[in-house]
Amino acid sequence: xxxIDSKIPEGSIExxxxxxxxxxxxxxxxxxxxxxxxxVGSGLAGASAAASLAELGYKVKVFCYQDSARRAHSIAAQxxxxxxxxxxxxxxxxxxxxxxxxxxxxxxxxxxxxxxxxEVSNSIIDQCVAQxxxxxxxxxxxxxxxxxxxxxxxxxxxxxxxxxxxxLLGAYSALQRQIGLGTVDMFPRHEMLEVVKIDDKARxxxxxxxxxxxxxxxxxxxxxxxxxxxxxxxxxxxxxxxCNVTAAWKAHKKGAFFANPCFTQIHPTCIPVSGDHQSxxxxxxxxxxxxxxxxxxxxxxxxxxxxxxxxxxxxxYLERRYQAFGNLVPRDVxxxxxxxxxxxxxxxxxxxxxxxxxxxxAIGRFGKSQAKKLNIENPTDKQLKEFGxxxxxxxxxxxxxxxxxxxxxxxxxxxxxxxxAVHYTMGGLWVDYxxxxxxxxxxxxxxxxxxxxxxxxxGASALMQGLADGYFVIPYTIGAYLxxxxxxxxxxxxxxxxxxxxxxxxxxxxxxxxxKGSKSVDHFHKRLGKIMWEKCGMARNEKGLKEAIQEIxxxxxxxxxxxxxxxxxxxxxPELEKASRVADFLELGELMCMDALNRSESCGGHFRLxxxxxxxxxxxxxxxxxxxxxxxxxxxxxxxxxKEELVFDVVHPSSRSYK
Amino acid sequence: MSGNMNLTLKIWRQxxxxxxxxxxxxxxxxxxxxxSFLEMFDVLNEQLVSKNENPIxxxxxxxxxxxxxxSMVINGRAHGPKSAITTCQLHMRSFKDGDTIVxxxxxxxxxxxxxxxxxxxxxxxxxxxxxxFVSVNTGTxxxxxxxxxxxxxxxxxxxxxxxxxxxACVATCKNASAMLFVAAKVSQFALLPQGRIEAAAxxxxxxxxxxxxxxxxxxxxxxxxVECPKGISLENIARMNREYLAANCKD
Numbered sequence: 001x002x003x004i005d006s007k008i009p010e011g012s013i014e015x016x017x018x019x020x021x022x023x024x025x026x027x028x029x030x031x032x033x034x035x036x037x038x039x040v041g042s043g044l045a046g047a048s049a050a051a052s053l054a055e056l057g058y059k060v061k062v063f064c065y066q067d068s069a070r071r072a073h074s075i076a077a078q079x080x081x082x083x084x085x086x087x088x089x090x091x092x093x094x095x096x097x098x099x100x101x102x103x104x105x106x107x108x109x110x111x112x113x114x115x116x117x118x119e120v121s122n123s124i125i126d127q128c129v130a131q132x133x134x135x136x137x138x139x140x141x142x143x144x145x146x147x148x149x150x151x152x153x154x155x156x157x158x159x160x161x162x163x164x165x166x167x168l169l170g171a172y173s174a175l176q177r178q179i180g181l182g183t184v185d186m187f188p189r190h191e192m193l194e195v196v197k198i199d200d201k202a203r204x205x206x207x208x209x210x211x212x213x214x215x216x217x218x219x220x221x222x223x224x225x226x227x228x229x230x231x232x233x234x235x236x237x238x239x240x241x242x243c244n245v246t247a248a249w250k251a252h253k254k255g256a257f258f259a260n261p262c263f264t265q266i267h268p269t270c271i272p273v274s275g276d277h278q279s280x281x282x283x284x285x286x287x288x289x290x291x292x293x294x295x296x297x298x299x300x301x302x303x304x305x306x307x308x309x310x311x312x313x314x315x316x317y318l319e320r321r322y323q324a325f326g327n328l329v330p331r332d333v334x335x336x337x338x339x340x341x342x343x344x345x346x347x348x349x350x351x352x353x354x355x356x357x358x359x360x361x362a363i364g365r366f367g368k369s370q371a372k373k374l375n376i377e378n379p380t381d382k383q384l385k386e387f388g389x390x391x392x393x394x395x396x397x398x399x400x401x402x403x404x405x406x407x408x409x410x411x412x413x414x415x416x417x418x419x420x421a422v423h424y425t426m427g428g429l430w431v432d433y434x435x436x437x438x439x440x441x442x443x444x445x446x447x448x449x450x451x452x453x454x455x456x457x458x459g460a461s462a463l464m465q466g467l468a469d470g471y472f473v474i475p476y477t478i479g480a481y482l483x484x485x486x487x488x489x490x491x492x493x494x495x496x497x498x499x500x501x502x503x504x505x506x507x508x509x510x511x512x513x514x515x516k517g518s519k520s521v522d523h524f525h526k527r528l529g530k531i532m533w534e535k536c537g538m539a540r541n542e543k544g545l546k547e548a549i550q551e552i553x554x555x556x557x558x559x560x561x562x563x564x565x566x567x568x569x570x571x572x573x574p575e576l577e578k579a580s581r582v583a584d585f586l587e588l589g590e591l592m593c594m595d596a597l598n599r600s601e602s603c604g605g606h607f608r609l610x611x612x613x614x615x616x617x618x619x620x621x622x623x624x625x626x627x628x629x630x631x632x633x634x635x636x637x638x639x640x641x642x643k644e645e646l647v648f649d650v651v652h653p654s655s656r657s658y659k
Numbered sequence: 660m661s662g663n664m665n666l667t668l669k670i671w672r673q674x675x676x677x678x679x680x681x682x683x684x685x686x687x688x689x690x691x692x693x694x695s696f697l698e699m700f701d702v703l704n705e706q707l708v709s710k711n712e713n714p715i716x717x718x719x720x721x722x723x724x725x726x727x728x729x730s731m732v733i734n735g736r737a738h739g740p741k742s743a744i745t746t747c748q749l750h751m752r753s754f755k756d757g758d759t760i761v762x763x764x765x766x767x768x769x770x771x772x773x774x775x776x777x778x779x780x781x782x783x784x785x786x787x788x789x790x791x792f793v794s795v796n797t798g799t800x801x802x803x804x805x806x807x808x809x810x811x812x813x814x815x816x817x818x819x820x821x822x823x824x825x826x827a828c829v830a831t832c833k834n835a836s837a838m839l840f841v842a843a844k845v846s847q848f849a850l851l852p853q854g855r856i857e858a859a860a861x862x863x864x865x866x867x868x869x870x871x872x873x874x875x876x877x878x879x880x881x882x883x884x885v886e887c888p889k890g891i892s893l894e895n896i897a898r899m900n901r902e903y904l905a906a907n908c909k910d
Contacts, residue, residue, distance in 0.1 A: 125803045180789060240720040406748070522701070575714060
């Protein structure tokens, strides 16, 4: 008997969620007032969950490491959010969004979860518009859509290149409203360091006040981790500098299984690395692939500028290889294709690790349609270019100026240089249909859980999942658990479990300062990132992964012997914060490599060199690997894997072709 | 590494809000023009750690100009010498070899220093919680296309909503006024039908909280608009004043 049960409701795929909602236990309003919920993280998932639960009447505490909930890294999502509204009349439906997401995830996600996600997607758009989120509109006053990778319909809602910002500010405003009403207590500049378990149930957390350094104990009848992804294990990623795995990892060490840790998404369109000083990578939204064309020179080692290379000497390799989807193939496919061209010596720019993303044709096309709109007959080339640039600026202006700011090149004139970079992690804490981890009362929402994207996430689906979990799933599923907790009085934080958890957190802090070594936290983090990128990055093989495991173990030993943390524990001390995060990354990195080693198939973002077709496409092995790998922490960096077999009743796995 | 710029930094160090601070001089060498300003700080902090000194504490997170966390006054200008960008987007190519650069925290009574270049901006949170929202609970919304909104209104609302809440407007204002920040939020909602219902109460409550936090008055110098990394327009302040007047006339 497996230790894990996904608790997917019985019935047809269309009826599962409806029936669940109709039969789930409820908590009456007067009891809700006595139930306390802790929410860690204030991004799309955390803020929307906290606000919605407080609206229902629960007592909520929210923790974030930033100085405001509004700064969570959801804010940086650029492109858009998917929903099955079919406003464009182009054949979209809940079923099609479900189908695209299961297929896009390379058949490594649960059907039941994904169908629910597609079902609630429409309510998210309604909710956000009602909150005053200014999504893009057409001249007739209706909402506008654009297309994204991996789909053939236009279902992506957006707000210029700042969709994440606008959606987060919507959820943040709902949260601030509850704070003003006194139903939510907000703890900014706090970092969660331990989960507190009493009688096997999650009952609270230990958090460090990042200003005073004081460790605090907080009780909750349930704890929600909405703490985002772990892409920063690679050191360089598109994540914010503070993004970390600590909350999820501490929960993992307290019994929450960690699922599919090797499923990381390498985003195809990021600004290339410029030097050793690089501290983070910047994404250029996937929406740019709507209008930009990706190419490399046909000649190896071509050093000419992009705009100096004539049309016939360009290789639009995505259009050549994937005629049906062209530049809009899913992210994993686009990233691997870029790597393949660069590895073969066709890369551009100083590092030769970049390909071009070119808007010349789009500017020409937009110029013509704009001239027509303005009734200008026989426009000059200069006018056409000017009009075209105006349209591009309206659609992508902020991205273009960001690109110019970083690279000092004008992308309206010369093609952008882009290269894949670590962006999103599909893996995360294992959760059941209720979003509960293997620890009762401990939930995990948004990117931090593993649930909906399988081995590859489609563009504009992260915002959808974060808000689906927070606004429309957890308010129902948490009731099913809390209905049985109404008799539990708040447990005083003097309870021995709180004392023990605080002591654990304190012991680690004391240990950091006791090392008194010679190397900074960043030194170790950069080395870990290099190992991960080279051996557990875009392409992996058995030899490399085995080496990586050894190298990470050695690095971890060295970290605990030679780390230097300056300053003191009882003050604002970013070095200490980083040390605590990197200590967890050093354990997670090894587990990621173990998971990647175990999964000797290629699927989604996980590409095993040993498992590819003759023409270099990923070769999935459904007979052997159609399961979720859920890892149990057995202490001292040892793990046991549990399998959750994936059942496909509706969408039958087929070879994922975008040709 | 690859850089060739040598600079002198004068950086505000202050151990806590209770202690006095001062400018400390730090030389930095071999800086690359392709580094961001904060990556230059990383280099300096790495040097300080290697000498067993405490690194400089500064707020930063996304490093792509959208989270609003970074907040440095560089050579007297909020977010540095270039317009329309945050500190994290500023690159060293904006400086010359041999330059002296003075770096200070946001300075405003309502933004007390926590440590070094980090300040407490929770006053913004309290203003926001007094009315920076539409009172709509999850689940009560109608279909999103039920209320058509003219594109120009939606665009104007979006432009106001692009505020990242960094506080550069306050830091640059000689009165430390938060009018641009508050006006941006008031405008975002005032321009949309969803926001009209609570418009009067919103503007009154948010302005009252802004005053209670100790921000100064607006004297229309327009410095905030110049330094705003997101180009939030002064028009929003005019709109808020109009809303405020109208709301009070109704009483």
